[in-house]
Amino acid sequence: MKRIALWSLSAVLCTGFVVAQDAMKKDDHMKSDSKMAGKMMTAKGMVTKVDESGKMMMMKDSKGKEMMMNWDASTKVMGTMKEGSKATVKYMMMDGKMMAHEVKMSGGKMMSEKKM
Numbered sequence: 869m870k871r872i873a874l875w876s877l878s879a880v881l882c883t884g885f886v887v888a889q890d891a892m893k894k895d896d897h898m899k900s901d902s903k904m905a906g907k908m909m910t911a912k913g914m915v916t917k918v919d920e921s922g923k924m925m926m927m928k929d930s931k932g933k934e935m936m937m938n939w940d941a942s943t944k945v946m947g948t949m950k951e952g953s954k955a956t957v958k959y960m961m962m963d964g965k966m967m968a969h970e971v972k973m974s975g976g977k978m979m980s981e982k983k984m
Contacts, residue, residue: 906960907960907961908958908959908960908969909958909959909960909961910956910957910958910959911927911929911935911937911956911957911959911966912929912930912954912955912956912957913927913928913929913930913935913954913955914927914928914952914953914954914955915927915949915950915951915952915953915954915955915973916928916934916951917951918949918950918951920949923938923939923940924936924937924938924939925937925939925949925955927955927957935966936965936966937957937959937966937967937968937971938965938966938967938968939967939968939971940967942969943968943969943970943971944969944970944971945970945971945973946970946971946972946973947971947972947973947974948973949971949973950973953973953974954973954974955971955972955973955974956971956972957970957971957972958970
């Protein structure tokens with residue numbers, strides 16, 4: 869009788885653990901925009917603000933939607949980031965942020981040595 873009770877308790881605990889893990893995965897899924905995570909996307913628009921120390925720029929697309937793009941040392945930049953310029957940004961969603969992989973300013977040349 870003790871064995872049956874022990875096996876039953878083990879089954880209940882294991883089931884509870886699996887259900888809790890599934891719930892945590894769903895929560896993480898919602899936080900990280902996983903539909904877009906890992907997928908390269910493109911945004912085009914006018915640069916409205918550049919914060920080089922914060923490694924961030926604001927862009928406004930043709931529909932008037934504002935987007936905040938972040939970058940790091942591995943981001944390839946073509947041209948000079950400045951307010952009022954048009955930009956095409958290839959980015960991925962990472963930790964809920966738009967992380968730029970490549971930034972191309974209109975009429976710019978590749979700045980291979982510049983680290984942002």
